[in-house]
Amino acid sequence: MTTLYTHKQLTDVKDSAPELGLGEFQSPRFATADLDTRDTGVSHVHLKANTRPPFAHRHENAEEVYVVLSGSGRVRLDDEVVELERLDAVRAAPAVARAFEAGPDGLELLAFGPRHPGDGELVENFWTD
Secondary structure (H helix, E strand, O other), X not given: OXXXXXXXXXXXXXXXXXXXXXXXXXXXXXXXXXXXXXXXXXXXXXXXXOOOOOOEXXXXXXXXXXXXXXXXXXXXXXXXXXXXXXXXXXXXXXXXXXXXXXXXEEEEEEEEEEOOOOOEEEEOOOOOO
16 A cells, blocks of 8 residues: 655665765755655655766656755856855756755755656766866
């Protein structure tokens, strides 16, 4: 029997950094499977202080919303850079390439949006400064 809800501590979700080679930049925890979601993607991401991955990502179909839980930093959305602080929320349309950069205290984000398996695309060498 399927349950009508799922409860999960996000810090108990597997840190995918080691298998993705992201350990020097961030700790991404993709909670979709742990929460048994059918239509919603959920991720908890912590970027280490003063770091940014060299790549971005975008989607064909999935709009995403990011909420800053703690720390500060910047997000690059295509060619625009936006400063971020605690409780800022950013919506990114599917085709917008996006990448985050952590400030001196790191950057902790919650990301969520519709789930479209196989919909993501990496954009290499995204940061230009």
